[in-house]
Every structure is written in C-alpha cells, then in structure tokens.
Amino acid sequence: MSRFTFLILCPDQVGIIAKTTAFLHQRKGNIVYLDQYVDPEAQMFFMRLECDGIGLSSDQLRSEFNEALAIPFQMQWRMDSDENLPKMALFVSKYDHCLYDILGRHAAGELQVEIPFIISNHPDLAPVAEQFGIPYHHIPVTKDTKPEAEAAQLALLEAHKIDLIVLARYMQIVSPKLIDRYPNRIINIHHSFLPAFPGAKPYHSAYARGVKIIGATSHYVTEDLDAGPIIEQDTTQVSHIHSVTDFIRKGRDLEKIVLSRAIRQHLEGKTMVYDNKTVIFH
Amino acid sequence: MSRFTFLILCPDQVGIIAKTTAFLHQRKGNIVYLDQYVDPEAQMFFMRLECDGIGLSSDQLRSEFNEALAIPFQMQWRMDSDENLPKMALFVSKYDHCLYDILGRHAAGELQVEIPFIISNHPDLAPVAEQFGIPYHHIPVTKDTKPEAEAAQLALLEAHKIDLIVLARYMQIVSPKLIDRYPNRIINIHHSFLPAFPGAKPYHSAYARGVKIIGATSHYVTEDLDAGPIIEQDTTQVSHIHSVTDFIRKGRDLEKIVLSRAIRQHLEGKTMVYDNKTVIFH
C-alpha cells in the first residue's frame, strides 16, 4: 500500500484538523506525520500530513477527499503518493561546483529523483555530465536566439515531464513563459544572503562593503529577479584577511549546501508557498 | 476564556489525533497549535496541542479528557491553562554571569515566570539579588550540614510552590531527594558539549585536548551526573590562540544563551521527556 502525502492550504477555520484526521481514520488510514501552521496575519491554514494504510487508489482517494474536505474548506491542496520518482532538470552555465555537488549527491544516493538531462548555454560542462552519464543539451542563448532557446528548453522539459527545475548557477535570466509554466517549481541559488546584494557579482559587492558574514540563498524563481520565496539561507563568517577569491571559495560551500537542502525539501514535499513566502515543514 | 495546552504521551495507536481533535472540536475548541511526533523505536506517541474557546473549567475539562481519552489510550498527560504564572527558584554559587543574564532577561520581560527567591551555598551573589530585588537565601552546604541544607532548601521550595528549579552554575551536586521530588523540573547548565567533558573543569579539559569547538549543554538533572535528558546545546569555534581564559569567556556567552533557551522552552510547556531524551516542540 502507498504512503500518501497531503499538502493543504485554506482559510483558517475551526475543525479542519479534526475533520481531516477523522476522514482518514474512517478509511483505515494511520497518520504517521502531521504538522500544521496558521499564518496569524493572513489567517491561512497550512498542513502537511502523511498517511499509511489506506486501501484506495490515488484517484479514488483524491476524489473522495475533494468532495468531503477540499470543496467545503476551500482548500488548495496536493496529494502525492510515493510510487513515482520525481524528475529534475539541471540548468548550468560554466561554474561546476554546484553541478559536481548535485551529481555527487545523486550518485551517492542522497537525492530521490531522476535527472533526465542537463541544459546549459555553454558547452563547458559537457564533460562533467558525461562523467556522470547524464545527457547534456547545449542550448546557446543570445539576444537574438532567446525565443528559440526558450522553445527548445520547454520542449525538452515537457518531453521528459520534468517536475522540478534547478538553476545550479545558471547565469541567465529565465523567461517569464518558463516561470509561468513551472510556478514554484524552479529553484535558484543566489550567492548572497538576500535581500542584500541581489543581481550580479554579490561577492564583489560584499567585499567592497566590508561585511563580516557572507551567505547564500535558495529560492523559487519569480519574475522579480532574486526576489522569489526564500527556501533556505545560510551564512559563514569572513574577515578582513579574506580576499574576494576567498569569499568565492567559502561561498561555494554555502551555495552547495543551501541549494542541496532546498532541493531535498522540495523533493520530499515539505515546501509550501503563500504570499511570496515559504512554509517549510520539518 | 483560557488557552489550554496539552502534553500527551502514550503508546502509538491508530486514531489518537483524530479522536483527540474530535473531542476538542465537540466542545467548541479551536486548535491553534498541534505538533506530534512518534518515536519510531519506542513506538511512543508525543503530542503538544493548544486549544482556545472551550467554555469549561480546567477541572471539568481535565475530568472529561481523562475519561474519554487518557484512560482508553493509556496516556501520560498534562494540561496547563495560561491563568497562572509559574514559579522558578534559582540556585547559584559564586559565578554571576548566568544570574545576571537570567535576572536581566526577567527584568526586561523576556521570561514569563515569577522568581520568588535565589538559593546559594555562598554569600557572594547576595548583592546581585538585592540589585534586582529578589530574596537571597544563603544556605551553606558542607559534608556535615548536607541533610540540614537539603531540608532548608526543600522547605523553601515547597513553601513557595516552586514549579521549576534552575541551577545557574550551582557548583554542588543536588541531592537525590530533591531530584525525586522535582523530576524533569530541575534544569542545569553544563559548560561543555556533553557527553564530552562531564564533571569538573570542562574548559580546562577542552583546552588540554586541543578542541576547535567548545559548547554548553542544558539538561534536566537526574541522579547520573551530567547525564540527564539534554534540552539545548550550542557550540562556538575556538582556535590555538585562545587560552583557557578565552574559552571561559567565550563559553559564558554560550552558557547564558543555552540556559535561557532551555528555561523558556520549559516555561512554555514545550519540553517532554522519555527514556532520558527530550522532545522539544517548536
């Protein structure tokens, strides 16, 4: 029997937890995880719930849940079963450290995901893809070829039924069309503790400002550059002895960890987005 | 109307969440917080739940809860209402930094607790107590006077109906009688990342070993020295340039923060203990 994971978002009301758990209980479900959160300003209710032991098909359960709970409580909701491995596409440019890290983790069994291909606007990292046996599509992006490039990207994404796109230091702005098509399903890593130092060359700006901490931020991509919902952030101490090169070196470790944590949380269905902010269940 | 906070511990079974939330829902309760955890090895179920809007008295609610849920599910449970401020006694010796920190936080309104008195085996910190207007009881402890000292301590604790005892660098071993009387209600701060460096002079031992991190640990006191359930731990980096004196100075900040976090979590009813480990709800 499958394990079903529910993500539920609705206006806060009395009785949601009681009725949802009763619904599952009546169907012989055993709740193995329940966490909920109420946004006190928006009065919105968020819940994540994992349930074992229900003998229904996914479709049947979805249909009953919809009628009994989702409609009456005006829920935005999603139910995943653990039957299928999700599919993740990687977008890269020339920097290889995040790519090595993700592929190394994947090879080491840390990420429960299929990686059907890598897309890059440069040919440089093809050997890395080859090393790990993953198809590499070089799709150059110039001012003139942007529409064709996007079309080529979209065609690949759709042909492979991609669930999640990861921009692993992809140094291009992603097109609004792609963002619309994959809302809250494109994760970017930005190499600063946003909202400080958005845009290009954040390590150089951090060095110029003389900060004593540097950071990295993973977030869902929206049309506002580096302003989407933040998934994970972390920082590390620096000092006057560190050059820009040192910032970059130390930052690489942050980028790798902050990006891989965000990927894992997304893949495990632990992220929800509301009002440009994330709820991250543990 | 009061807010009621439930802490529930019982063998894991199907239906606990559903039945508990239904019970509260039937009594017009609005669940504003629910977090639960199942220990996968012990198969024990832990839940913390806050509920508004129930028009019953504490006693009536306790009685109905007991019959309907606690007995059938074999729950160990506790229900607190937010009507009464808990009472905390401080035990100190000669070190003043944790005492200053707790009293400063208390004066600044950070800790929702009453501090009826401070007990010390030395007279040294009486002026600090006086500065903050808190009674200070000097109860010397020697080998010979130990039983009388304990009796005097217990008399004070009971006379003031103390809920929580905090050993804020109290350099004495607490008697088994006190520990029995206040199970999981005595919090100690130990100045190392336990289980490393239990016992006396951990900073000196850490220095001798050449560690690159030092830490602090707050834990409930049990009869095994420095081996009780850990509530909070934190660490900070040190290097070869730091002397034992530097370790002690840097450690003081850790001790203050780790102890004050543990106190707050206990006071907010977010700690549960099972099998010498804590469950700390967020």
Add this chain to the structure above:
Amino acid sequence: MSRFTFLILCPDQVGIIAKTTAFLHQRKGNIVYLDQYVDPEAQMFFMRLECDGIGLSSDQLRSEFNEALAIPFQMQWRMDSDENLPKMALFVSKYDHCLYDILGRHAAGELQVEIPFIISNHPDLAPVAEQFGIPYHHIPVTKDTKPEAEAAQLALLEAHKIDLIVLARYMQIVSPKLIDRYPNRIINIHHSFLPAFPGAKPYHSAYARGVKIIGATSHYVTEDLDAGPIIEQDTTQVSHIHSVTDFIRKGRDLEKIVLSRAIRQHLEGKTMVYDNKTVIFH
C-alpha cells in the same frame, strides 16, 4: 613596566616589519604579539604589535618611534599603554536588553572599562542605571532642542574624557558634530545583517520578506546611516513559525552578543579602520 600596544597603518613597503621589530629589540623590548595584514588592493600595511620590557616612558618611546619609523614610513599610528582604564559612555532610548547585558557584563568583570554615565533621550531606563549605580542623564531630543541636546551631550563627554561611545539601541540619529569629534569611536548596534534592512524596523522588513536568517551588525557610526565600517556581524536561523515578535526576541540575543564583542575588540585595541572597512586583529 608597561605593556605597549601599537596600531600601525602605512603604505606597504619592503622592510617595515624588520625595522619595527629591530627598533623594539634594540630597546630591550620583547614582542609578545605581532599580527599584520596587507590590503592587496589599496597596498596598505596594517600591523598590531604588543611589546613588554621596554624601560622608557610612554612619551619617550612615542617620540623615538615617531622619528625612527613613523615619519620615514608615513605611518598613521597609535600607541597605548595598559596603565589607564578607558572610559565608555552609553547612549540608550527605551530598550533595556542591551543595557542590561552591558552592565551585567561590566559588573561581572568582563569589560575592562570605566562607565562614567549613561545618556538617554527618555527617562525610562533610569531605574536600570540606578540598579547598577551609574549616573543617568536624561537629555530629551526634539526637533527644536536638538542643538542644545547635542551641546549637553558633548559637554558631558568632554568633561569625563570619554574614549568610546556606545549606542546601545539609541533610537536617534547622532549629530555630525559628535561623529566628527569621535571618529571611529562611536559604536552602534543595528538589528539586521547589513546591508540588508538598513533604517527603521528591520525585523518587520525581514519578516515581510520571508527570510530564513536574521542578523545583527555592530559598526562605527559615520554620517551615512547604517553604512559605517562593520566590526561584527552574526546571524541566526528563523523559520515560518516565527512571528515578528519571535524575530525580535531571537534578535535581542544577537544584538547583545554582537555589540558586546565589538565593544571588547575596540577596548582591547584590536580594531583599525581604513576605507570604510575594519581590520579586526585576533
């Protein structure tokens, strides 16, 4: 005999270390600490040096050093002896947590400094000052009385020969005259990881942005608001479950630690400023 501490800043040239150490060696000095740093972009040389065993008076040593080294190497330099305790003035408004922390640390012997008085634009914290036996000057600041208030502040600072001013959550902008008079000797604590969230209400802005880390920054005050040389920064993790109130509570601990570290580093003569950045020796 005194211990002398030198802070030296000059254009980088071959031979500075060799000649400086030879100079001290010839006068029977034993160098107990030497750390240096070259800013590779500005080609500026920074050195901190502690020296024991020299039998000269401060004045005599200063005069000889000036002629032999400072003039030829175009040094900006400072030499302190450990004979006098520096003097620190505290400026506060209504928030008491940093004040309690500094006074608690001072009382516990952590800060080698004299605190002749506290200045505030509000009367609220007078009881805290009284608790610790430190004079409290209530100098209200309004649009109209600003010049008089500044004059009163300056008069107090000069009468007491203050070396360092600490703005311990002083919610006023300090006048340019004061900044000019005490360059790199006014330390402020700002409750964000600058350059993110400068100005008012940074915790509210951080909450609105949905960040996963919050921070605090101590810096020297310059005429550009929250843009002076950064001395210390630290951050802590937050999550969606934390309200603005939680941000403020968690931030208070950061503010206290980041401010007290900056104060200590300044008092120990371990900070240098160049080009709006700090060099912090260990």
Add this chain to the structure above:
Amino acid sequence: MSRFTFLILCPDQVGIIAKTTAFLHQRKGNIVYLDQYVDPEAQMFFMRLECDGIGLSSDQLRSEFNEALAIPFQMQWRMDSDENLPKMALFVSKYDHCLYDILGRHAAGELQVEIPFIISNHPDLAPVAEQFGIPYHHIPVTKDTKPEAEAAQLALLEAHKIDLIVLARYMQIVSPKLIDRYPNRIINIHHSFLPAFPGAKPYHSAYARGVKIIGATSHYVTEDLDAGPIIEQDTTQVSHIHSVTDFIRKGRDLEKIVLSRAIRQHLEGKTMVYDNKTVIFH
C-alpha cells in the same frame, strides 16, 4: 622568483621575529605574510612567514637560514617553495560521499594537489575513481594479510613520493608503521565532535544519548585511536525528529566540509603540531 613559506617552531626567546625578518630583509626578501603565536604554557614560539623576492635557490636559502637562525634559536623548521605541487593519496572503504566531494573539488580546481591514486580495502568505489580518471588500487585487508597489505600500501606511497595521506572514511585502523613513516601527514575524518563518541558508530551513540548537536572532526592520525591533534571541527543542530538516518545524512555534509578544510589548510602549509595540538594559521 619563488615564494618561500617558512614554518618555525622553537623555544620562545627575545628577538626571534626581529632577527628572522632582518635576515630576509638583508636578502631583498619582501615579507608578504607573517603570523606568530607563543604557547604561554609551553613557552614555545610558532611562526609562519611567506616571503617573495629572494634571488637565492631553495637549497642556498635553506643552508644560510639554518646557520644564521635555525641553529642558534634551536628551531624545528620547514621551508617550502611554491614550485612543486604536493601529492596526496586517498584511502577509502565503501562510503562514497567524501570521495565524491574531494574528487569534485579537485576537478573544480579547489585543491592545489596531485592525486596519483586511491587505495581501498574494497572494490566498491572503483567506478568513482574511474569516473574521475584516477588509478584505484584494491588492497584487501584481513587479519592474515595485514602485513602484506601494509607493505603494498607503503610501496605505492613511496613509489609516488606521497606527501599527504587522507583517510576519506577509510574504515580500517592504520598501522603504526605507516603512522611512523608519515607523522602529522595522515589526516582522518571522524564523524563526531571528538572527544565525544570516539570509535565505531558515533551517530548511533549520539542518537542514543539524545544530543542536540552532532559534529565532525578532522585530525592527524596517531597511534591512539581518534585521539590525534585536531585540525578542524564543526557541528550542526539536530532535534528529536531526526532519526539515526537523518544524523548520518546531516553528518555527511559536516564530514565533507570539515575534511576538505583540513586538507586545504595542510596543503597550504598552515598547520603546525606540538604536544598533540595544532596551531592553524589563517
């Protein structure tokens, strides 16, 4: 012209810095880095110094330095030039995460070192080595074959003139002969914050104890198991919700970072060892 890096250790005496810097200055050397440290208990002096611009050969400079300074000051010392890339051998068993991390960093240009080969007591990771084009020697170790295995290891190490051995989760105890032959040149990663949880299965022990932090430690290997000089340590927070599997997953990131930092510091000549402790220059 080469950059020369000196590491110097000797009994603390007046004049070492002055005479050493004068020696280099007389030979047209420009000191680009100098950091020193005096162990106040052992009264030992440690210095690291980088120097450009000297027109002598390494041998000539070594010889002059020896006569002028090393002999009179009883120095233990080492001088490296930046002409040759050091050589590092990796020892692994079956865990691949540290191996992927090191090889990924090496491929990404983060580690200035040659990796002539990998040794393992198991065949499992041969494909990883092959992926990165590095020779893999499978040398099984059993009770009976231990002497032959060691001889085979030593033969490889000597044939390739290995400078540094890294035990990247090599689950075997290294022979005293190897340790003797490569003193302070074998780096191990242990998956706990030593001295807590030495030996086997530290994550399981940490889980059983209910700690709230886990850690990793890189250290030079000595004959006392997990008791050699510590190079780097780091920790991360865990909570009751984390299973042993979570500890292992979170710990992997610590292991990778703590090991790679230790490797880099060693390769850059920033580590010194005295009395089973390290001095790590920045």
